[in-house]
Amino acid sequence: MDVESTSMRPPIDVLPVELLVHIFQLTGHWRSLMRIIHVCSHWRTIAISAPPLWTDISLEGREDQERFEFFMQRSQTAPLRIIANSLDDEFLWRLADLLHNEDTIDKIHVSSPSTHGYRIFFEGLFGGQLASNDETMDVRHLLCHTLPLGENFYCESRKNYLSAKRFPNLRSLNSAGGLIEFGTPFTSLVKLTLHNQHLTYEAIEQLAAGAPNVHTLMLPTIAEHTGPRYDPIEMPSVRTFGFSLKSDYGHALECPCPLAILRFPNLEYLEIAASYDFRAHACGHGLLDKTRLPKLRTLRIERLTEDRDLAFPALPLLERLELVEPRSALDMFGHAQTPDLYALPNLKSLYFENTQFEPSHYEWLKEFGKWRHSKQCRMVVELAPLSWSYEDRTQKTRDAVGAFADVHEAIYDGSMEKEVLDITLFEDPSDNGDMIDFDLVEEDWDDGGFDFDEEDFSDEDGYYV
Template structure:
């Protein structure tokens, strides 16, 4: 094959590169007598072929640039350049055919190359690969999976071509568009022709609701029988229509002709779910930035009994107001994760929700930052049959903030899994920690503290309302405590609580405690000495005490092992309250930016 191709292009190559075939350029400087070898025969090896093909490829565009750049170029010169190009192009094609089989990459099987292309991306990202050579282009165009993932970069004029290249394979769409970007919105409308192929459809609209947005969603009227994941999110809540409206012009009421038989995941932001998208196949439901009443929410949950994941974000600001439905609990037997975020509103709405759900084994991830001045009147009534979390609390944080001065933040974790974070009245500590042994009770909810090994008492600001009496209730519910961290909180309250608890139990308190970390408690070591004295009980080992170097110098050596914080490595001090990466990702994608910043600033959590 190679000799035939070489012979066919011999004249073109010689004319293009070797005007004097007896003196090849690479030999011109060598003034040796005698005939020179045939330049073509000299080039028949892999490296020379590749170099020559690359040289031809570089020379062709230079000719084109010269003609396009100089509009006053002499017609004779332009004609000669074009004639040269006409000679070079066949030479390039010939050498491409000759050298292509010699390239190691072309020995890679088609299936392997297709998988490598898939690692590069899809749609627009794959286009450059399809221009490398004829074989790569054929492989790319005959691999429908390379064109089935539509992202932001694919909303170009080539989108219809990408859809055609997908050859009817299931499409996954995930795009974010500004409501004022009419060109991209119109291109999104091109997807309506492929509704029957949609497998996932995730669209985020930033900006206000416009006629352009309405027109785009009005296009999607064809059924989507393959659709399993639907996410429609608006970052701007104003002027967003209600899908439950009977208005036939509504942009969302008739999406996909109300046919979603296989829908398993639904995420809506600034929209209310219509009954057409709720069924027994739904396993994941996320509702964000809504002002739903219980009359809106509870029928939705009843229509999706097989949920395994439920996320309610900002939906409970008025959940229990004017509820007219039944008191029968909603059975969610398969629910394993209930994620709730509500930065404001009375705590009673959370209790109302939990009282109307029946969940066998909930794994709660909850941030309720409603700064209620007092617990609701019906708080105690929920304590009779509270819902017990399936995960025991292993780390507990009581954080007192300067504002609000009468409240505290309660953060609970199971190992490294975030469980709940609540803002509650400090006066309610006896109700929360004083009801059941080895439990904390939160109205309709309770959590096991029998395996809590670490307690952090943290005060930021002037709030010092955590009394010794209230702390005694806390310590009573933590029999397995091994590490106590006290920062910014006077130790006198801790000492008083331990003394009162010891007198009550007539036995050593916190018998498993092994380490005390203190900082920010002032320069007076008296309270620390009193603490260590209270803890010196017969039969108990001395606790390891870690404190600032200034306090260590005041204690002396008679209290056993005392270490300075300054001498510890980072890994030797208890980890800060860290939000798991999965939860961080969920928060970033579902909360407004100002809510995200508020959470970081309010809690001073370690988000990294």
């Protein structure tokens, strides 16, 4: 029912227009927006006169073309965020043709069932008949998936490449293909992620010079060294860096680890992903030189196996260490003879994911927690998720909690949906209280977690709640 009188409007309609538009935006889907404009004339007037409401365009088939043009018209000059999934080649070409008149695009995310479809869209958007308009396009976020690249990262002979001249305001690029030309620097680019590409030293050198302000950089495999040792490349702007290592190069001391090539004086987050059975010494010579990572605060290592030749580096500012599917890597960090993690004096958080734990690992974690406690430091250990069978979960949980019995507090917080076990070591040297005594009730698995006996949380017993 239309409500014309201000005095008769419901409370939500007397809100400021800006706030009401914000509430409409929180609906999060174009179908909800279409329902909103049919509630009453007041809502319809506000929604139609608010271009930001019409900037999120989701396309899933040919039948969405009319809606796409409808949203483009109402968005006026507001930056568009476009997601196009599983479109046929004809519609992709039509989409590129419609976009060439747009002055501002905030984000494009395209997926096509065929490689040919990607070529049609990106050749139409980046080159060909759209070339005269590319220089004025304001593309701040561009995501393209599985566009074939071939063996070379840099190539001028192709027409459908990205260049700073065509996209002077590009800020974020996540690409599994396409050709990037760094002849003119992308000074506005702050985030760059590349997939499925075979980078050479020359390509990285061009990247460092062509993207001088990048603060987040994710790279794929580096090509094997074929010549003399190269000079290091400085990238002082990078704060977050991640790269992949393949088992093909796993046992070569001259393995092309980016840490042996690049220098990150201001790096704060490092992520290393390796294929299974990759030996850690392949990147050890890059990690060992602490002068290369003087400000590192978070280190994430995925799928590294044990290598006793790798001593953990001294990283004085490291606060969080994440190990994902490390298998026997815990032994690498936990040898009684070489307690390498003790070289991390500022470590506050340990995270283990998909880890196969042995009793010795719990013992080592307990000893490490006690050592941190002696330094009057707070320590957090997270195990999420663990590869335990249904039958083993209860006993494993008891074992895990028991392993930290000498630490002040251990908390279990899990659910069947997430299968996450968080063990928090809360160490306060001024606190001499007892550890919470958990009594896990196995029958309560069905409702998503454990219940605890009320007596275990009794103030009379001195337990912490």
